Structure formats: structure tokens, C-alpha cells
Amino acid sequence: MTEGHVGVDGIRPPRQTAGMSKRRKAQLRRWAIYVATLVVIAVVVLSADWAKLQSVFLDPQIFRDLFPEIITIAAKNTVILAIFAFSGGLVLGLALALMRLSSVKPYRWAALAYIEFFRGIPALLTLILVGFVLPIALQVRIKQILPFLGDYGTPAVGLAIVAAAYLAETIRGGIEAVPKGQMEAARSLGMTNSQALRSIIIPQAFRVMIPPLTNEFVLLVKDTSLVFVLGVSASSQDLAFFSRAAVQDTLSGTPFIAAALIYLAITLPLTAVSRQLEKRSGDYTSGRKKRAAVAAAEANALEPGGIEPGNFGQAGMPGGNFR
Amino acid sequence: MSTPIPPAIELCSLAKSFGELQVLRSIDLKVTQGEVVCIIGPSGSGKSTLLRCVNLLETPTGGQVLIDGIDITDPHSDIDEIRTRIGMVFQQFNLFPHLDVAGNLTIAQRRVLKRSRIESNDKAVSVLKRVGLSDKLHSYPRQLSGGQQQRVAIARALASDPEMMLFDEPTSALDPELVGEVLDVMRGLAEAGMTMLVVTHEMGFARRVADRVVFMDGGLIVEEGPPDQVIGDPQHERTKRFLEQVFER
Numbered sequence: 348m349t350e351g352h353v354g355v356d357g358i359r360p361p362r363q364t365a366g367m368s369k370r371r372k373a374q375l376r377r378w379a380i381y382v383a384t385l386v387v388i389a390v391v392v393l394s395a396d397w398a399k400l401q402s403v404f405l406d407p408q409i410f411r412d413l414f415p416e417i418i419t420i421a422a423k424n425t426v427i428l429a430i431f432a433f434s435g436g437l438v439l440g441l442a443l444a445l446m447r448l449s450s451v452k453p454y455r456w457a458a459l460a461y462i463e464f465f466r467g468i469p470a471l472l473t474l475i476l477v478g479f480v481l482p483i484a485l486q487v488r489i490k491q492i493l494p495f496l497g498d499y500g501t502p503a504v505g506l507a508i509v510a511a512a513y514l515a516e517t518i519r520g521g522i523e524a525v526p527k528g529q530m531e532a533a534r535s536l537g538m539t540n541s542q543a544l545r546s547i548i549i550p551q552a553f554r555v556m557i558p559p560l561t562n563e564f565v566l567l568v569k570d571t572s573l574v575f576v577l578g579v580s581a582s583s584q585d586l587a588f589f590s591r592a593a594v595q596d597t598l599s600g601t602p603f604i605a606a607a608l609i610y611l612a613i614t615l616p617l618t619a620v621s622r623q624l625e626k627r628s629g630d631y632t633s634g635r636k637k638r639a640a641v642a643a644a645e646a647n648a649l650e651p652g653g654i655e656p657g658n659f660g661q662a663g664m665p666g667g668n669f670r
Numbered sequence: 671m672s673t674p675i676p677p678a679i680e681l682c683s684l685a686k687s688f689g690e691l692q693v694l695r696s697i698d699l700k701v702t703q704g705e706v707v708c709i710i711g712p713s714g715s716g717k718s719t720l721l722r723c724v725n726l727l728e729t730p731t732g733g734q735v736l737i738d739g740i741d742i743t744d745p746h747s748d749i750d751e752i753r754t755r756i757g758m759v760f761q762q763f764n765l766f767p768h769l770d771v772a773g774n775l776t777i778a779q780r781r782v783l784k785r786s787r788i789e790s791n792d793k794a795v796s797v798l799k800r801v802g803l804s805d806k807l808h809s810y811p812r813q814l815s816g817g818q819q820q821r822v823a824i825a826r827a828l829a830s831d832p833e834m835m836l837f838d839e840p841t842s843a844l845d846p847e848l849v850g851e852v853l854d855v856m857r858g859l860a861e862a863g864m865t866m867l868v869v870t871h872e873m874g875f876a877r878r879v880a881d882r883v884v885f886m887d888g889g890l891i892v893e894e895g896p897p898d899q900v901i902g903d904p905q906h907e908r909t910k911r912f913l914e915q916v917f918e919r
């Protein structure tokens with residue numbers, strides 16, 4: 348029992364020392380890497396033409412001229428697009444995850460086919476598919492289906508379709524990480540499979556998923572740079588397109604630097620918040636992991652691990668091997 | 671003699687296999703209302719599986735399970751409704767870690783029984799008092815000791831006003847000094863007339879509280895009867911051997 352605790356909590360027992368020589372060797376190697384890195388940096392710094400670099404990449408006048416449009420148009424579009432695409436991707440991804448966990452084979456296959464397809468082709472092609480192929484082939488125009496999204500509609504749907512493929516696997520992993528006993532306890536209280544999923548399983552799954560979800564969002568923020576293929580108007584430019592256009596206008600690299608800084612200003616706080624949330628729910632997680640470890644240590648006890656995909660309950664939703 | 675009231679639980683030639691592995695061979699067992707039945711037996715004999723068949727957490731591969739005379743193996747039976755009549759307590763507690771104690775005690779009342787917020791809260795307070803944890807309403811499961819968690823789990827089951835309770839080794843995951851508080855709560859329930867089917871290794875509890883003890887081995891009921899008979903004076907060789915091993919520890 349005690350060993351289970353230690354192992355799962357990640358505090359590994361001290362490794363048997365293989366003598367000082369091994370540690371010493373590792374130390375030497377580390378120093379060698381430091382020195383080599385310093386040499387490389389020194390060479391670059393000494394040989395670079397700083398005056399030229401600054402005039403090409405950090406021209407203060409050009410930098411100032413980018414504002415306020417780089418914020419009010421470009422960054423705004425990027426953020427809104429990412430939020431729309433993420434929300435859509437989350438809903439679609441949850442549906443796909445539940446299909447992947449379903450007992451109904453065709454659901455599982457369909458979801459798997461979707462996931463493999465849209466993860467397998469470049470996001471750029473998916474955008475082209477949604478923007479140009481769908482309207483011609485099937486007369487489907489996102490702008491007519493989702494008019495309230497305005498100009499964001501088509502690119503947001505395209506990105507959401509791609510995001511859903513990645514998010515589905517993240518969500519499935521989260522659901523599978525919830526111990527099987529949770530579903531059993533919920534069902535034993537008379538909850539239906541979907542009630543149990545909604546109020547017991549999914550809330551727990553999402554806590555485990557905060558870091559990977561943040562990661563997906565950051566990827567999505569960067570993927571907004573692909574939407575230019577769908578055509579861009581003055582008001583719908585995203586950060587990447589805006590900076591590229593500015594580079595062509597000014598013949599300076601400064602807008603690229605500005606765009607990079609703004610991307611970072613969007614993504615860094617997100618990852619910081621995610622780390623914070625993770626720390627706060629750490630109490631909860633470690634408690635659960637501890638209990639899982641106790642369960643694992645009990646001989647022949649039920650596996651605390653996930654829901655077995657083969658075992659799902661009747662309504663085609665993840666459950667136990669019961670109805 | 672037949673009574674007009676059907677037994678709370680009735681298992682008829684119940685069988686369960688996992689693939690090739692036959693875990694329950696042919697189980698016949700009746701638990702009448704208000705009766706406390708303890709199931710004992712070696713590891714792997716199918717005790718948990720039997721218990722889990724009673725509320726269909728496992729689907730039997732043969733035979734019938736009747737709850738209040740209703741055959742729940744019939745696919746037309748409303749298993750979710752039947753489950754609200756059967757409280758279940760697990761070895762690993764299985765409290766909902768994202769909800770505080772109040773949330774654990776009210777969620778099924780609200781979602782399943784559609785009770786109002788006030789009614790379900792009042793109920794939560796009263797069942798929590800019953801297990802002696804009135805001051806823990808707003809604690810989270812992780813903040814409680816194992817014994818307290820298991821008592822909350824019992825309270826959670828009681829909150830739905832079940833007619834009967836299933837216990838699967840409720841004290842096996844507890845440190846020895848915490849076993850007593852859980853057994854005390856269970857004895858209180860038994861004395862209040864709750865129908866109980868209890869898988870346990872606590873021979874003292876079985877002897878004092880059970881109306882009947884069932885010894886299982888190899889997926890079969892080998893011997894059953896009053897506790898003093900089955901535990902005190904077992905007739906079958908396998909029962910004797912099992913009890914010797916238990917008491918040697």
C-alpha cells in the first residue's frame with residue numbers, strides 16, 4: 348500500500364548509486380554543453396551586424412505605426428477566431444469522444460475515421476475543403492448556416508473541424524482516466540448513463556484535461572494564421588496576415604517581430620493560468636490518485652483505470668458492462 | 671410456507687461467466703425484508719460478482735434476479751428505478767471527489783428522484799447525522815479519513831431512501847483502527863430493520879449482526895444458516911478450512 352502511494356505520487360525511491368564516477372561524468376558532460384553553448388552565442392553576437400539587424404527588424408517608427416490596428420483588428424480577429432473554433436471543436440470533440448467510447452461499432456468506426464482523416468491532412472486543406480469544396484460540391488455555405496458568426500463563420504468552422512479531431516482524443520483520454528468505480532457508484536444510485544456522464548464523469552475528466560486543453564488552444568491560436576487561404580478583407584485580417592502585409596508595405600521585418608510578441612502576449616498568460624489551475628486542482632488529483640493506488644494494491648480489486656472500450660452499456664454510451 | 675410479501679432479493683439459478691471463466695455457477699438465495707445476510711468465502715469465490723449481479727452492475731449470463739418480486743434480468747424492467755431501491759456501498763468508497771459531502775449526498779436525490787434543493791439538503795443533513803458526521807457537510811472527500819469517507823458513502827446510499835443495502839467488503843480498505851466506526855453504523859442500520867446483503871471478512875460482525883451467513887466457494891453456495899452454526903460449527907470441510915485460515919490470521 349505504501350509503495351503504491353509513493354510510486355503513483357511520483358516520488359521515486361532513491362536510485363541505487365552507481366558510484367561517484369557516473370555522476371561525475373554526467374556533471375562533466377553538462378559543463379561541456381554549457382561551454383559549447385556559450386561559444387556559439389559569443390560567435391553569433393560578435394559576428395552579427397547589430398546596426399543592420401535593428402534597422403531591419405526593430406525599427407521604432409514602423410513598430411509604432413502598426414498600432415492600433417495590429418491590436419484592434421489583427422489580434423482581435425485572431426483571438427475571436429480561436430475562441431469560436433475552440434468552442435466548436437470542444438462540442439464536436441466531446442461528441443466524437445463519446446462515439447469512440449461507445450459500444451456501437453459503427454459509431455466507433457465513424458469517429459475513428461473522422462479523427463484519423465482530419466488529423467492526417469494539413470489544416471490548410473481542411474480550410475480549403477470547407478471554404479471552397481463544400482460550397483461547390485454540396486451547396487453548403489457556412490455563412491448561410493451560421494449567419495450569426497459573420498465573417499468568422501467559415502474559417503471558424505474549418506478550424507473547429509480540425510480542432511475537434513485532436514480534442515476528441517484528449518477528451519477520450521480524460522474520460523478514460525476517471526476510475527471505473529465512479530460510473531458504477533453513479534449508476535448504482537439510479538442515474539442513467541448520460542446523467543452519470545454529465546454530472547460525474549465529464550466534470551472529473553475536464554479537470555484532468557486542463558493542461559492538454561490549454562495546449563490545444565495555443566495550437567489553435569497559431570493555426571488561425573492559415574485562414575488567409577479563404578480570402579481576407581481589410582477588417583478580417585488575422586495577426587499573421589496583417590504582419591505579412593505590413594512587411595511587404597514597409598520592407599522591414601519589424602512587423603514580424605511585433606506579431607510574434609503579440610502571439611506570445613496571448614499564449615503565455617494562458618499557459619500560466621493553466622499551470623495555476625493545475626496546481627489548485629492538484630490536491631484533488633493527488634487524493635484521487637492515492638485512492639487509485641490503494642485500489643490497485645488490493646489484490647484482485649477492480650482496476651481503477653479507465654472504462655474498457657469493449658464493455659459499453661446499452662445506449663451506445665460509455666458505461667460499464669451493465670445496462 | 672409462502673408469504674404474500676415477496677422476498678426483497680431472490681436469486682434463482684443465477685450464473686455469471688466472464689468469457690470462459692465461470693464465476694457463478696448456480697446460485698439460489700433469498701433475502702427477506704429486514705433480514706441481514708452476510709456472505710463469506712475465499713478470494714475469487716465470486717462474492718463481489720454475486721453482489722454486483724443484484725443491482726445489475728454485472729449482467730448475469732443465466733438465471734434470474736428478482737427484486738421485490740420483479741425480474742430485473744427482463745430487459746423491459748426499469749433498472750434505473752429499481753436501483754434507487756438498492757443502496758450500494760463499495761470497498762473503495764467511490765465518493766465523487768469533485769463534489770463536497772453535501773453534493774455527494776444530494777446529486778442523486780436531485781437528478782434521479784427529482785427532489786427539491788431544500789428537501790434533498792434536509793435529507794442530506796439527516797442521513798449525515800445518522801452516520802455521525804454532521805459537521806462534515808461541506809468537507810470534500812479528500813479531507814476525510816477512510817472511515818469517514820465510507821460513512822459518507824453509506825449516507826449517500828441512504829439519502830435515496832433505499833429498501834435494501836448491498837455492502838461489498840466495506841471495511842477491507844480501511845486501517846484497522848477505522849473499521850469499528852463503519853461497522854457500528856452498519857449495525858445501527860441492521861437494528862433499524864434495514865434489509866442488508868453484506869460481503870465481509872469481519873467474522874465478529876457476521877456473528878453478532880447477521881441473521882444468516884452464506885459461505886461461498888468456487889461460484890457456489892456451499893453452506894448457509896444461522897451465524898452460530900456456519901461460523902461456530904461448520905458442517906462442510908471447505909467451510910472449516912476457510913474459517914481456520916481466517917481465524918489463524
Ligand SMILES: Nc1ncnc2c1ncn2[C@@H]1O[C@H](COP(=O)(O)OP(=O)(O)OP(=O)(O)O)[C@@H](O)[C@H]1O
Nearest residue numbers: 646647688691693712713714715716717718719720
Ligand atoms: N470484469 C471481470 N472480467 C473478468 N473476470 C472477472 C471480472 N470480475 C471478476 N472476475 C473474476 O471472477 C472471479 C470472482 O471475482 P469476485 O470479485 O466476484 O471474487 P470475490 O469473491 O469478490 O473475491 P475477493 O474476496 O478477492 O473480493 C475472479 O477470478 C475474478 O478474477
Ligand SMILES: [Mg+2]
Nearest residue numbers: 717718719839
Ligand atoms: Mg470482492
